[in-house]
Amino acid sequence: xxxxxxIENLGVIVSARIELSPGLTVITGExxxxxxxxxxxxxxxLGGKADAGAVRPGADAASVEGxxxxxxxxxxxxxxxxxxxxxxxxxxxxxxxxxxxxxxxAHLGGRTVPQGLLADVGAELVTVHGQSDQLRLxxxxxxxxxxxxxxxxxxxxxxxxxxxAHTRRRALERELADWDAExxxxxxxxxxxxxxxERIDALEPVPGELTTLREEAERLGNVEELRLASDQAxxxxxxSNDSAEAIDAPNAVELxxxxxxxxxxxxxxxxxxxxxxxxxxxxxxxxxxxxxxxSSYASALEADPERLEQVHERRSALGELTRAxxxxxxxxxxxxxxxxxxxxxxxxxxxxELTAPGAGRDALETRLAEATETETTAAAAxxxxxxxxxxxxxRAVDAELAGLAMGGASIEVALSPRExxxxxxxxxxxxxxxxxxxxxxxxxxxxxxxxxxxxxxxAIEVALAREQATTTDSALPTFVFDEVDAGVGGRAxxxxxxxxxxxxxxxxxxxxxxxxxxxxxADRHVVVTKTTHDGxxxxxxxxxxxxxxxxxxxxxxxxxxxxxxxDTAMRHxxxxxxxxxxxx
Numbered sequence: 083x084x085x086x087x088x089i090e091n092l093g094v095i096v097s098a099r100i101e102l103s104p105g106l107t108v109i110t111g112e113x114x115x116x117x118x119x120x121x122x123x124x125x126x127x128l129g130g131k132a133d134a135g136a137v138r139p140g141a142d143a144a145s146v147e148g149x150x151x152x153x154x155x156x157x158x159x160x161x162x163x164x165x166x167x168x169x170x171x172x173x174x175x176x177x178x179x180x181x182x183x184x185x186x187x188a189h190l191g192g193r194t195v196p197q198g199l200l201a202d203v204g205a206e207l208v209t210v211h212g213q214s215d216q217l218r219l220x221x222x223x224x225x226x227x228x229x230x231x232x233x234x235x236x237x238x239x240x241x242x243x244x245x246x247a248h249t250r251r252r253a254l255e256r257e258l259a260d261w262d263a264e265x266x267x268x269x270x271x272x273x274x275x276x277x278x279x280e281r282i283d284a285l286e287p288v289p290g291e292l293t294t295l296r297e298e299a300e301r302l303g304n305v306e307e308l309r310l311a312s313d314q315a316x317x318x319x320x321x322s323n324d325s326a327e328a329i330d331a332p333n334a335v336e337l338x339x340x341x342x343x344x345x346x347x348x349x350x351x352x353x354x355x356x357x358x359x360x361x362x363x364x365x366x367x368x369x370x371x372x373x374x375x376x377s378s379y380a381s382a383l384e385a386d387p388e389r390l391e392q393v394h395e396r397r398s399a400l401g402e403l404t405r406a407x408x409x410x411x412x413x414x415x416x417x418x419x420x421x422x423x424x425x426x427x428x429x430x431x432x433x434x435e436l437t438a439p440g441a442g443r444d445a446l447e448t449r450l451a452e453a454t455e456t457e458t459t460a461a462a463a464x465x466x467x468x469x470x471x472x473x474x475x476x477r478a479v480d481a482e483l484a485g486l487a488m489g490g491a492s493i494e495v496a497l498s499p500r501e502x503x504x505x506x507x508x509x510x511x512x513x514x515x516x517x518x519x520x521x522x523x524x525x526x527x528x529x530x531x532x533x534x535x536x537x538x539x540x541a542i543e544v545a546l547a548r549e550q551a552t553t554t555d556s557a558l559p560t561f562v563f564d565e566v567d568a569g570v571g572g573r574a575x576x577x578x579x580x581x582x583x584x585x586x587x588x589x590x591x592x593x594x595x596x597x598x599x600x601x602x603x604a605d606r607h608v609v610v611t612k613t614t615h616d617g618x619x620x621x622x623x624x625x626x627x628x629x630x631x632x633x634x635x636x637x638x639x640x641x642x643x644x645x646x647x648x649d650t651a652m653r654h655x656x657x658x659x660x661x662x663x664x665x666x
């Protein structure tokens with residue numbers, strides 16, 4: 083419920099405070115006194131759009147503060163606490179400021195929050211009905227929503243399940259249509275992938291092969307240089323057999339061996355010589371091995387122009403593969419053939435997807451058939467719930483209309499099957515009004531006057547509130563009515579007040595009204611008064627005050643006759659209060 087609202091510098095209101103309580107609160111006052119600003123302030127608290135033009139002239143900003151008390155476990159609490167809001171004795175403190183420059187700020191539970199969050203929290207806690215809601219009630223969508231709400235929480239769960247099934251079926255239909263539209267693209271993709279794999283498989287590349295081929299090409303292309311270098315190295319290590327001088331010349335192996343023997347002769351006198359002798363022995367062995375390996379290498383060197391040509395051709399073919407399938411952005415030390423093979427792996431997987439039995443379109447058709455069956459089943463359950471609720475809602479609303487001086491009127495809830503399932507189900511919902519006995523049932527949007535529409539809307543709200551109060555543990559929202567009794571008078575006005583009081587038995591109700599017959603049923607009566615200070619700088623201020631006793635009778639008298647001092651009107655006001663049983 084809403085416990086309190088404080089308003090500063092909003093329109094004609096300089097500073098005002100209104101305390102609210104459970105039950106029915108009415109707000110009355112002369113036309114132009116500032117009742118609209120009270121509702122404007124409430125709208126700001128509930129996340130409504132800020133209008134800098136509503137800031138009182140001369141003020142830097144307007145502010146509205148509200149104290150909202152959600153029931154324990156209410157969804158609004160979860161929204162607020164998730165945003166970091168803190169509770170003040172189980173209450174949410176909401177503050178909205180609007181600067182004259184046009185900027186606005188929202189605070190919830192001591193935290194700055196987006197305007198949209200206030201709107202989400204407000205939608206959970208408060209339902210506002212103005213005369214514009216009568217226009218909305220004329221739409222099929224709002225009539226359907228009223229029926230679904232009357233059907234109860236289990237039906238709303240069914241509606242949510244259906245909506246999910248409908249969304250999934252539509253998504254699969256689009257996916258299948260996209261599949262059919264892209265069939266040529268997929269055929270081209272498959273052909274391209276198969277050509278790519280054929281090129282790669284024909285060469286059978288091996289990771290590291292490019293490096294191996296490069297080294298072989300360099301060897302085959304420089305045989306003479308390699309033979310000369312190896313011969314010179316062999317001669318330096320082992321000597322040459324080509325001339326007598328070379329035979330007598332010392333070589334590296336012999337010199338190393340001579341050094342080893344010289345050290346070995348004296349190594350018993352110093353351990354360091356023994357160590358050097360051992361190391362020279364190792365060098366001698368290694369030098370001898372090198373002589374053998376170099377000799378073998380040199381003898382194996384042969385020019386092979388045919389093999390060199392094959393190597394060049396292989397390298398060229400592999401280079402084309404890397405340019406076609408390797409990512410040029412890969413690091414320089416990455417083997418490009420590894421990237422080529424990775425592409426081949428992904429290409430094979432994609433070919434498998436495009437050619438696997440039961441995949442592709444067949445799989446989509448299967449999933450679509452399953453989704454369609456699920457949606458159809460959910461739609462049937464939704465329709466059954468609406469049919470049951472339609473009969474119960476019509477009876478409940480008819481009973482309320484009888485009490486609202488429309489005893490001969492009745493409501494019919496028509497369900498019209500659709501050719502195609504829509505996001506809301508398999509049928510359209512339309513409320514039909516039988517204005518009096520024997521009259522034809524006409525669409526509510528065409529067959530109801532403004533006063534009748536007000537009473538029908540109120541009848542629906544009261545019937546819905548009574549149904550929810552008896553079938554669910556969830557708390558009802560606070561209802562705010564802005565002159566929904568417009569176009570109503572006489573006995574019907576009395577019955578409107580009675581129904582609002584009935585609704586207030588289940589939840590907090592706040593109404594702005596011009597009808598004394600309605601105001602007489604209030605548990606709390608707040609009057610908006612306007613004062614104008616004459617002079618060079620004329621200023622108009624509005625204030626809010628609760629009236630009781632004689633002051634309340636005087637306000638009702640003013641509403642009845644326009645003259646708060648009329649004895650006749652005062653007697654009539656006292657009679658109204660006595661008849662309602664509320665008391666002054």
